[in-house]
Amino acid sequence: MASETKLTLAKLAELAGVSTSTASRALNDNPLIKQETRNKIQALAKAHNFSVNAAASRLRTQKTNVIAVILNLIDNTEQSTTDPFLLKLVGELNQALNAKGYELLLSNSFMASDDWANYFIRSQRADGILVIGQGKSDEKIELAAQSGVPIVVWGDAKTEATYPVIGGDNFSGGYSATKHLLTQGAKQVIFLGDPEHAEMQERYRGFLKAHEEHGILPSDNAVCAIDITSKSAYQFINDRIKANGLDFDGIVCVSDMVAFGALKALKERYVGIPSDVGIVGYDDISLAELMHPSLTTIKQNTQQAAELMVAQLINQLDNKPTSSQVVETSLVVRRSTKLD
Amino acid sequence: MASETKLTLAKLAELAGVSTSTASRALNDNPLIKQETRNKIQALAKAHNFSVNAAASRLRTQKTNVIAVILNLIDNTEQSTTDPFLLKLVGELNQALNAKGYELLLSNSFMASDDWANYFIRSQRADGILVIGQGKSDEKIELAAQSGVPIVVWGDAKTEATYPVIGGDNFSGGYSATKHLLTQGAKQVIFLGDPEHAEMQERYRGFLKAHEEHGILPSDNAVCAIDITSKSAYQFINDRIKANGLDFDGIVCVSDMVAFGALKALKERYVGIPSDVGIVGYDDISLAELMHPSLTTIKQNTQQAAELMVAQLINQLDNKPTSSQVVETSLVVRRSTKLD
DNA sequence: GAACAAAATGCAATCGATTGCAAATTTATT
DNA sequence: AATAAATTTGCAATCGATTGCATTTTGTTC
Numbered sequence: 001m002a003s004e005t006k007l008t009l010a011k012l013a014e015l016a017g018v019s020t021s022t023a024s025r026a027l028n029d030n031p032l033i034k035q036e037t038r039n040k041i042q043a044l045a046k047a048h049n050f051s052v053n054a055a056a057s058r059l060r061t062q063k064t065n066v067i068a069v070i071l072n073l074i075d076n077t078e079q080s081t082t083d084p085f086l087l088k089l090v091g092e093l094n095q096a097l098n099a100k101g102y103e104l105l106l107s108n109s110f111m112a113s114d115d116w117a118n119y120f121i122r123s124q125r126a127d128g129i130l131v132i133g134q135g136k137s138d139e140k141i142e143l144a145a146q147s148g149v150p151i152v153v154w155g156d157a158k159t160e161a162t163y164p165v166i167g168g169d170n171f172s173g174g175y176s177a178t179k180h181l182l183t184q185g186a187k188q189v190i191f192l193g194d195p196e197h198a199e200m201q202e203r204y205r206g207f208l209k210a211h212e213e214h215g216i217l218p219s220d221n222a223v224c225a226i227d228i229t230s231k232s233a234y235q236f237i238n239d240r241i242k243a244n245g246l247d248f249d250g251i252v253c254v255s256d257m258v259a260f261g262a263l264k265a266l267k268e269r270y271v272g273i274p275s276d277v278g279i280v281g282y283d284d285i286s287l288a289e290l291m292h293p294s295l296t297t298i299k300q301n302t303q304q305a306a307e308l309m310v311a312q313l314i315n316q317l318d319n320k321p322t323s324s325q326v327v328e329t330s331l332v333v334r335r336s337t338k339l340d
Numbered sequence: 341m342a343s344e345t346k347l348t349l350a351k352l353a354e355l356a357g358v359s360t361s362t363a364s365r366a367l368n369d370n371p372l373i374k375q376e377t378r379n380k381i382q383a384l385a386k387a388h389n390f391s392v393n394a395a396a397s398r399l400r401t402q403k404t405n406v407i408a409v410i411l412n413l414i415d416n417t418e419q420s421t422t423d424p425f426l427l428k429l430v431g432e433l434n435q436a437l438n439a440k441g442y443e444l445l446l447s448n449s450f451m452a453s454d455d456w457a458n459y460f461i462r463s464q465r466a467d468g469i470l471v472i473g474q475g476k477s478d479e480k481i482e483l484a485a486q487s488g489v490p491i492v493v494w495g496d497a498k499t500e501a502t503y504p505v506i507g508g509d510n511f512s513g514g515y516s517a518t519k520h521l522l523t524q525g526a527k528q529v530i531f532l533g534d535p536e537h538a539e540m541q542e543r544y545r546g547f548l549k550a551h552e553e554h555g556i557l558p559s560d561n562a563v564c565a566i567d568i569t570s571k572s573a574y575q576f577i578n579d580r581i582k583a584n585g586l587d588f589d590g591i592v593c594v595s596d597m598v599a600f601g602a603l604k605a606l607k608e609r610y611v612g613i614p615s616d617v618g619i620v621g622y623d624d625i626s627l628a629e630l631m632h633p634s635l636t637t638i639k640q641n642t643q644q645a646a647e648l649m650v651a652q653l654i655n656q657l658d659n660k661p662t663s664s665q666v667v668e669t670s671l672v673v674r675r676s677t678k679l680d
Numbered sequence: 681g682a683a684c685a686a687a688a689t690g691c692a693a694t695c696g697a698t699t700g701c702a703a704a705t706t707t708a709t710t
Numbered sequence: 711a712a713t714a715a716a717t718t719t720g721c722a723a724t725c726g727a728t729t730g731c732a733t734t735t736t737g738t739t740c
Contacts, residue, residue: 006462009696010696019720021720021721022718025699049462051462053399053464055396055399055696056399056697056725057696059695059727064395087428087431091427094447103465104447122346123391123394124395230626234630264629290574292604292607372687373689374688393725396727396728398695400695400729464696
């Protein structure tokens with residue numbers, strides 16, 4: 001139905017009886033233009049439903065006002081498409097970016113060649129990159145960062161890196177989850193998740209620290225390296241009990257989804273929770289409190305996370321100094337660990 | 341560090357000793373150019389990490405290869421940022437779009453003025469729009485569609501509309517959920533969700549049909565219009581039982597999240613599931629089977645949904661005829677309704 | 681080797697907005 | 711009233727890739 005020919009700035013200017021330069025400046029609220037003129041042109045633009053051609057504007061200004069958000073999936077797990085925590089974070093990033101006048105281009109690490117800097121930035125598709133997840137290796141991230149591209153990563157803030165990393169305090173998260181279980185009287189706590197990832201590694205360190213403080217040695221097979229999915233967790237716990245019997249009385253999980261999988265396996269075997277086994281999740285997704293029993297977990301403030309990430313990215317865009325930042329992290333005690 | 345000056349097509353052409361036209365055509369694999377030349381230039385581009393300036397290309401070609409995905413939130417509920425189903429759909433859309441060479445610009449209905457056609461399309465930010473959710477009113481959608489913008493909506497496919505709507509068969513979903521409960525012997529089934537929305541309305545019709553077939557009249561207060569969140573559901577069920585006692589023995593929920601909220605309330609009151617109350621969800625999100633008891637639900641094939649939406653959108657972009665489409669919908673029976 | 685067809689390449693205009701600088705207009709100053 | 715200063719506005723180049731048309735190169739045929 002584009003009945004009239006396309007409305008360009010030039011045509012709008014003509015309608016207003018001014019030059020395109022004036023029109024352009026007026027729309028951008030440039031103080032060079034008399035207030036009255038600005039008002040008039042802005043009103044006219046609104047009346048005619050005019051909106052600046054983004055492609056042309058980006059070409060000319062060399063700025064897109066778009067930020068690429070990359071879900072950095074871990075190969076061969078489908079964590080990201082399923083995990084509500086990550087998607088929640090995407091939602092929060094969307095809000096935070098919009099608040100600062102940016103739009104969000106969504107990608108995952110499977111698409112978009114391996115050279116992010118090239119694909120997103122040099123091609124002028126976006127001004128900066130937000131990465132969700134460090135993955136097992138950070139080569140792609142490092143590569144992009146090396147080439148001077150504005151980039152911020154959600155991961156473990158303690159990571160030594162050339163780019164800022166925003167993340168919860170994983171050490172303290174792992175520590176307080178474990179300590180909580182030990183304090184409740186657990187003697188054999190297992191760690192459910194792959195300590196190879198940067199974030200998990202820190203949590204595992206916290207796990208060890210808590211044990212140390214309690215003067216307890218984790219059992220030999222305390223570390224259970226599994227994929228970060230509820231399915232893996234379910235299978236693992238099943239197999240473990242089948243093979244060894246119930247040789248643990250507490251579980252520290254690396255995500256709520258993992259905890260749910262474990263919970264299911266335990267319930268099916270009529271293991272009492274928390275009487276026989278206490279269980280702590282990570283993330284505090286909205287379902288955690290809906291579980292039965294409700295899930296004790298480590299809460300990470302996603303809204304704050306998103307705001308910090310965006311703030312650090314904007315710092316880079318403005319050539320200001322940047323730094324890694326830690327997001328609030330706290331233990332939320334619920335029924336999966338609490339014996340009334 | 342962008343040490344060298346920015347690499348443009350012109351510079352690349354110079355390096356290759358050809359004109360920019362040839363370089364451009366070579367990169368686009370235009371058969372006008374000798375195969376040998378094409379190979380050479382493509383190799384050179386790769387070697388120098390060249391990638392075409394998207395802004396310039398979009399300006400010239402009048403095509404962005406970007407699709408805007410709008411999470412059409414229902415005012416004053418936060419359904420969308422929390423509901424895993426919707427976010428899952430976004431993930432699937434991302435895959436489906438990428439497979440067709442499009443990128444995904446994420447938005448929600450709060451930002452981006454009210455005039456979507458204007459904001460996204462006329463401004464040349466995107467070539468088309470995918471809307472997730474019809475909301476309570478479709479004015480914004482209708483407005484955009486009226487102005488001839490390529491647009492496809494996830495909602496109820498039976499909706500009479502000028503734009504194609506992709507959705508599950510809500511009537512049949514509501515019907516089979518209800519029928520299943522009645523067949524299991526339920527006498528007083530309630531409908532948990534707001535029948536004002538197009539999708540829910542259809543499901544409610546199915547609910548009525550099933551009752552009719554069983555020769556049962558739904559009770560007066562069978563319809564429970566609540567927000568589509570687990571919290572509302574939890575509160576509602578709590579209040580209801582407090583006020584009326586347990587005056588129902590089956591619940592048809594409009595989403596799994598709603599079902600979870602109801603489930604929690606029931607469990608806290610030691611209502612037996614499914615012995616006292618059977619419960620059916622909708623969507624089959626990954627957590628449905630992890631619940632205890634696992635949740636009987638209506639599964640909607642999100643991958644197929646995404647593919648259909650993208651296909652219909654591309655039809656519009658190609659000026660081919662389009663149509664609303666129905667996505668596979670099936671009852672998945674689990675423990676929340678099945679008395680062994 | 682001339683004549684013509686086919687294949688390959690290049691020229692130059694174009695997409696639409698922005699912005700440095702120059703020009704025109706208005707206001708202030710003496 | 712004349713000139714300087716300040717305020718507004720307009721001219722024209724620019725961002726970088728694409729493409730219709732013209733031109734050159736290569737190949738074919740007699």
